Amino acid sequence: MQPLIDHARSFGRRPEDFASLAQGQSPQVLFVTCSDSRVVPALITGARPGELFELRTAGNIVPPYVFGRPTSEAATVEYAVDVLGVTEIVVCGHSHCGAVGALVRGEDLTAVPAVRDWLAQAGTPSEAPDDDPAVAEAVQNHVLAQLLRLRAYPCVRRALTAGQLRLHGWYYEVHTGAVRAHSPDTDSFEAL
Numbered sequence: 001m002q003p004l005i006d007h008a009r010s011f012g013r014r015p016e017d018f019a020s021l022a023q024g025q026s027p028q029v030l031f032v033t034c035s036d037s038r039v040v041p042a043l044i045t046g047a048r049p050g051e052l053f054e055l056r057t058a059g060n061i062v063p064p065y066v067f068g069r070p071t072s073e074a075a076t077v078e079y080a081v082d083v084l085g086v087t088e089i090v091v092c093g094h095s096h097c098g099a100v101g102a103l104v105r106g107e108d109l110t111a112v113p114a115v116r117d118w119l120a121q122a123g124t125p126s127e128a129p130d131d132d133p134a135v136a137e138a139v140q141n142h143v144l145a146q147l148l149r150l151r152a153y154p155c156v157r158r159a160l161t162a163g164q165l166r167l168h169g170w171y172y173e174v175h176t177g178a179v180r181a182h183s184p185d186t187d188s189f190e191a192l
Helices: 002-011 019-023 041-045 072-083 098-105 113-120 136-151 154-161
Strands: 029-034 052-057 088-094 166-172 179-183 188-191
Touching: 029 041, 029 072, 041 052, 052 072, 072 088, 072 154, 088 136, 098 113, 098 136, 136 154, 136 166, 136 179, 166 188
Parallel strands: 029 052, 029 088, 088 166
Antiparallel strands: 166 179, 179 188
């Protein structure tokens, strides 16, 4: 913890570097990814403060939109699209994902009921080789499923129909740093 505290102490020593951030935010991208500590959106993208609006959930799950039942995730998506006017949404899954791995392997999660119930929202896991520690194919299919879920959000549907929003599926390899993007033309994840 001490290195984190030391960095936090020195972080604000140049307030002139941050003064413009007080004027508000205008990110162009909503970045939906896992809460895994190895996935750092600003590091992956090189984004500076104010350039990414982030939604981080266990397993980068986008829960189904249910009218009249607000969720933090739905509020974040709605705010990003309708208030901030983001023009891009990236759903970024990652290799060695514990959430997707648990689903694929059918792990017993009774000891962590909140995790179990959250992961149940992910839907049926895709078939994937049990011997793939990166669960690459399952994670990539999971990313595509979350993109489909996003399309059902009213604000996303409106913005897509108006041509004001684009959706992207990414797969980040934590063991190499490589990023692959889904190509609708080939229906595969290709290097950026």
